[in-house]
Amino acid sequence: QSALTQPRSVSGSPGQSVTISCTGTSSDVGGYNYVSWYQQHPGKAPKLMIYDVSKRPSGVPDRFSGSKSGNTASLTISGLQAEDEADYYCCSYAGSYTDVFGGGTKLAVL
Amino acid sequence: EVQLVQSGAEVKKPGESLKISCQGSGYTFTTYWIVWVRQMPGKGLERMGIIYPSDSDTRYSPSFQGQVTISADKSTSTAYLQWSSLKASDTAIYYCARRVGAYMDVWGKGTTVTVSS
Numbered sequence A: 001q002s003a004l005t006q007p008r009s010v011s012g013s014p015g016q017s018v019t020i021s022c023t024g025t026s027s028d029v030g031g032y033n034y035v036s037w038y039q040q041h042p043g044k045a046p047k048l049m050i051y052d053v054s055k056r057p058s059g060v061p062d063r064f065s066g067s068k069s070g071n072t073a074s075l076t077i078s079g080l081q082a083e084d085e086a087d088y089y090c091c092s093y094a095g096s097y098t099d100v101f102g103g104g105t106k107l108a109v110l
Numbered sequence B: 001e002v003q004l005v006q007s008g009a010e011v012k013k014p015g016e017s018l019k020i021s022c023q024g025s026g027y028t029f030t031t032y033w034i035v036w037v038r039q040m041p042g043k044g045l046e047r048m049g050i051i052y053p054s055d056s057d058t059r060y061s062p063s064f065q066g067q068v069t070i071s072a073d074k075s076t077s078t079a080y081l082q083w084s085s086l087k088a089s090d091t092a093i094y095y096c097a098r099r100v101g102a103y104m105d106v107w108g109k110g111t112t113v114t115v116s117s
Helices: none
Strands: A009-012 A018-023 A035-040 A047-050 A064-069 A072-077 A086-093 A099-101 A105-109 B003-006 B010-012 B018-025 B033-039 B045-052 B057-060 B069-073 B078-083 B092-100 B103-107 B111-115
Touching: A009 A018, A018 A086, A018 A105, A035 A064, A035 B103, A047 A064, A047 B103, A072 A086, A086 B045, A099 B045, B003 B092, B003 B103, B010 B018, B018 B033, B018 B092, B018 B111, B033 B078, B045 B069, B045 B092, B057 B069, B078 B092
Parallel strands: A009 A105, B010 B111
Antiparallel strands: A018 A072, A035 A047, A035 A086, A064 A072, A086 A099, A086 A105, B003 B018, B018 B078, B033 B045, B033 B092, B045 B057, B069 B078, B092 B103, B092 B111
């Protein structure tokens, strides 16, 4: 499977909103409502932020939200905070117990 | 508390073998898939494969089929990732994670593997 396509970088100022896109195909993103998003700070393990397209695990601020349209999923972070600066990865189920990650997006909070 | 505790960093020479581990605690280890994920230096996450510890059903991602072996020991709640002959290109951080449904909710801290002559 090919990696999902994410922008290499996005940026925003504190308090603003940013959206990170994740584009796949009808065999992964478009075919299932099983997109998840992970946040990774430098030197740390990834952390689950969104699952099943738009659900938030307990403890994740409601500033983080997810959505999907066709073959593209999106992660929106509103009210940007300095601590949100990190790498973000999308991941989609692709059938037969297969998952595919996106290439990752570096979020800079200016 | 649900935890995945990974083994420590390794420094190996090309051609050597290696087995790293991921021990689960705080939950019924046999009822969740464990995923192994590679992160090469400065690069993104790549899914290597998954194992269901209850029956050791294992699925490899195409790029990793034949390159590594994933196994599990139910008696010690531990999953393993092993190489028979390491290459310099295996230098990376390797994460294990618990797979719930179609997402990974708990991650280990990662094991850094360095392969250098």
